[in-house]
Amino acid sequence: xxxxxxxxxxxxxxxxxxxxxxxxxxxxxxxxxxxxxxxxxxxxxxxxxxxxxxxxxxxxxxxxxxxxxxxxxxxxxxxxxxxxxxxxxxxxxxxxxxxxxxxxxxxxxxxxxxxxxxxxxxxxxxxxxxxxxxxxxxxxxxxxxxxxxxxxxxxxxxxxxxxxxxxxxxxxxxxxxxxxxxxxxxxxxxxxxxxxxxxxxxxxxxxxxxxxxxxxxxxxxxxxxxxxxxxxxxxxxxxxxxxxxxxxxxxxxxxxxxxxxxxxxxxxxxxxxxxxxxxxxxxxxxxxxxxxxxxxxxxxxxxxxxxxxxxxxxxxxxxxxxxxxxxxxxxxxxxxxxxxxxxxxxxxxxxxxxxxxxxxxxxxxxxxxxxxxxxxxxxxxxxxxxxxxxxxxxxxxxxxxxxx
Amino acid sequence: xxxxxxxxxxxxxxxxxxxxxxxxxxxxxxxxxxxxxxxxxxxxxxxxxxxxxxxxxxxxxxxxxxxxxxxxxxxxxxxxxxxxxxxxxxxxxxxxxxxxxxxxxxxxxxxxxxxxxxxxxxxxxxxxxxxxxxxxxxxxxxxxxxxxxxxxxxxxxxxxxxxxxxxxxxxxxxxxxxxxxxxxxxxxxxxxxxxxxxxxxxxxxxxxxxxxxxxxxxxxxxxxxxxxxxxxxxxxxxxxxxxxxxxxxxxxxxxxxxxxxxxxxxxxxxxxxxxxxxxxxxxxxxxxxxxxxxxxxxxxx
Numbered sequence: 001x002x003x004x005x006x007x008x009x010x011x012x013x014x015x016x017x018x019x020x021x022x023x024x025x026x027x028x029x030x031x032x033x034x035x036x037x038x039x040x041x042x043x044x045x046x047x048x049x050x051x052x053x054x055x056x057x058x059x060x061x062x063x064x065x066x067x068x069x070x071x072x073x074x075x076x077x078x079x080x081x082x083x084x085x086x087x088x089x090x091x092x093x094x095x096x097x098x099x100x101x102x103x104x105x106x107x108x109x110x111x112x113x114x115x116x117x118x119x120x121x122x123x124x125x126x127x128x129x130x131x132x133x134x135x136x137x138x139x140x141x142x143x144x145x146x147x148x149x150x151x152x153x154x155x156x157x158x159x160x161x162x163x164x165x166x167x168x169x170x171x172x173x174x175x176x177x178x179x180x181x182x183x184x185x186x187x188x189x190x191x192x193x194x195x196x197x198x199x200x201x202x203x204x205x206x207x208x209x210x211x212x213x214x215x216x217x218x219x220x221x222x223x224x225x226x227x228x229x230x231x232x233x234x235x236x237x238x239x240x241x242x243x244x245x246x247x248x249x250x251x252x253x254x255x256x257x258x259x260x261x262x263x264x265x266x267x268x269x270x271x272x273x274x275x276x277x278x279x280x281x282x283x284x285x286x287x288x289x290x291x292x293x294x295x296x297x298x299x300x301x302x303x304x305x306x307x308x309x310x311x312x313x314x315x316x317x318x319x320x321x322x323x324x325x326x327x328x329x330x331x332x333x334x335x336x337x338x339x340x341x342x343x344x345x346x347x348x349x350x351x352x353x354x355x356x357x358x359x360x361x362x363x364x365x366x367x368x369x370x371x372x373x374x375x376x377x378x379x380x381x382x383x384x385x386x387x388x389x390x391x392x393x394x395x396x397x398x399x400x401x402x403x404x
Numbered sequence: 405x406x407x408x409x410x411x412x413x414x415x416x417x418x419x420x421x422x423x424x425x426x427x428x429x430x431x432x433x434x435x436x437x438x439x440x441x442x443x444x445x446x447x448x449x450x451x452x453x454x455x456x457x458x459x460x461x462x463x464x465x466x467x468x469x470x471x472x473x474x475x476x477x478x479x480x481x482x483x484x485x486x487x488x489x490x491x492x493x494x495x496x497x498x499x500x501x502x503x504x505x506x507x508x509x510x511x512x513x514x515x516x517x518x519x520x521x522x523x524x525x526x527x528x529x530x531x532x533x534x535x536x537x538x539x540x541x542x543x544x545x546x547x548x549x550x551x552x553x554x555x556x557x558x559x560x561x562x563x564x565x566x567x568x569x570x571x572x573x574x575x576x577x578x579x580x581x582x583x584x585x586x587x588x589x590x591x592x593x594x595x596x597x598x599x600x601x602x603x604x605x606x607x608x609x610x611x612x613x614x615x616x617x618x619x620x621x622x623x624x625x626x627x628x629x630x631x632x633x634x635x636x637x638x639x640x641x642x643x644x645x646x647x648x649x650x651x652x653x654x655x656x657x658x659x660x661x662x663x664x665x666x667x668x669x670x671x672x673x674x675x676x677x678x679x680x681x682x683x684x685x686x687x688x689x690x691x692x693x694x695x696x697x698x699x700x701x702x703x704x705x
Binding site for chain 2: 022024025028029031032033035036037038039040042043045046049050052053194195196198199201202203205206207213215217218219220221222224225226227228229230231232233235236237263266270294295296297299300317320321323324325326327330331351354355358359363371372375378379382383385386387390
């Protein structure tokens with residue numbers, strides 16, 4: 001072969017320097033890009049499919065007959081005799097044995113371990129009567145029950161005060177569930193937010209560097225504890241401990257559940273707060289120290305206010321974590337859909353309702369749809385919280401640090 | 405003088421409170437560990453780990469639960485790690501930092517990381533079982549019921565979606581620690597972008613991929629809510645033999661034993677021992693990940 005010809009191949013021309021089309025490059029880039037799209041697609045798919053499954057709630061005509069139930073108003077609700085007997089029984093069996101069922105025992109399944117109490121009859125038995133004559137008919141806007149009311153009966157009960165998904169006259173009042181969720185979230189936040197923020201302050205402002213390197217991964221280990229383990233711990237240890245300490249009657253209640261969920265929320269709040277505090281430029285603290293402020297004054301009056309948006313985001317994400325927490329709620333809150341404001345009463349949260357009842361509903365019926373509707377609500381709520389934390393707070397934080 | 409004293413007192417109080425918060429959190433971690441260890445250590449034995457539950461789960465071991473959890477996390481990793489790694493590669497190598505697409509993907513990943521796990525369970529039921537499963541049955545099996553019910557595959561895939569953000573975040577972090585000079589040297593030698601990624605970036609970030617996998621496995625082994633209605637079974641007499649079987653799971657086992665069983669008190673040792681196994685598993689995995697990660701960070705410094 002001619003040596004000159006071979007040499008000529010190495011002369012760079014505009015042509016040879018131009019990026020060549022290679023199929024493998026092209027393929028790799030397109031493949032990687034399309035896989036990356038998956039995350040976005042997933043969010044959309046989650047919304048579409050969770051909402052799609054909740055449609056039966058709107059389509060389904062309610063089967064219950066108001067007149068019939070009014071005549072039976074005083075009769076105890078018997079899950080056992082109705083055809084949808086199995087749904088949702090198991091968790092409630094447990095609740096019943098752990099807490100108490102009514103003295104009149106309108107909802108008794110096991111009968112063995114149930115202890116009589118006087119609060120429950122109000123919640124289950126008597127409220128049912130009054131609820132029927134006021135709530136259900138009141139929602140429909142007329143006091144006289146008529147055939148036309150039956151169509152929208154159950155869906156309109158969404159806003160009522162009763163969650164009886166499995167009875168002859170199912171009512172899906174989300175009110176007690178929402179109250180319960182808010183109550184648990186509030187209690188969890190009252191515990192978690194101060195502890196986590198103070199811990200983050202210590203880690204970022206007061207702790208020597210060698211200690212800091214231990215604290216952060218140490219606390220993040222708590223984030224690695226499965227929620228079912230925390231729930232088990234709450235069920236076995238915390239519930240007994242708090243009951244002995246405060247001396248209330250219901251062993252599993254929103255206080256225990258909230259305290260347990262605080263354990264799940266603390267690592268979330270701690271990590272984000274710590275990052276926000278560490279992101280404050282050192283010029284801030286140096287200026288403060290140079291002006292003669294002490295270290296704690298710098299930390300409390302300079303670093304902490306500068307990081308407020310970040311801390312706000314941390315607390316928001318903590319709320320999101322608690323709001324959707326299922327296993328701890330299932331195990332430690334007692335799972336009774338009561339709408340009282342007493343922190344020592346059993347509650348049932350939205351997420352726990354899904355977890356407890358979904359496994360046993362009839363696919364495609366109203367109850368099933370309502371559970372998915374609750375799921376959509378949770379998803380939208382969480383999405384909004386995340387969006388607020390992401391856009392509003394981060395923009396504000398950046399502006400604040402840059403001094404604009 | 406009194407002002408200075410007052411200042412000192414307030415300062416001391418704040419520092420003490422914040423230090424106490426840290427101590428409290430660490431103490432809670434230690435208490436949880438100790439309580440499970442003390443409660444479960446007597447029951448924990450080789451026989452407990454390798455035998456089936458007996459007498460209506462009143463006696464015997466938890467082998468099917470361990471086996472099911474292992475299968476779950478293996479299938480989950482096979483699904484989540486490649487997708488997570490590729491997404492991380494896109495974010496760090498291909499996408500421009502400020503492009504709207506990269507920003508949107510980042511937002512989606514962070515959102516996925518905060519979606520409650522029960523929502524993944526609902527999605528698994530609504531999408532995999534009621535949509536994909538029903539579709540598969542109708543198309544391939546002519547309406548015969550096989551895929552349109554909870555099973556190992558759907559449970560694992562649901563869990564994979566949950567752990568996807570864990571992998572993405574971890575891998576991306578480690579890809580960013582691969583020095584820019586290495587990439588430039590590779591490109592300067594005439595390697596193409598894909599060759600550089602394959603030969604330089606991925607080998608350089610292998611420890612990050614490993615960390616991501618470990619964290620994902622730890623998360624997947626501990627979560628219960630996503631598999632509540634996508635495949636976990638209360639009790640099975642046989643081990644799952646194909647991906648269309650249901651499976652037992654450690655976390656779900658703890659849950660059903662402590663809340664749904666008729667005699668909670670009698671099975672307390674089993675519950676504690678199962679919790680201990682689960683906690684030890686996730687704790688060890690997390691601890692390993694923390695160590696790998698801190699080494700990685702030291703290397704960067």
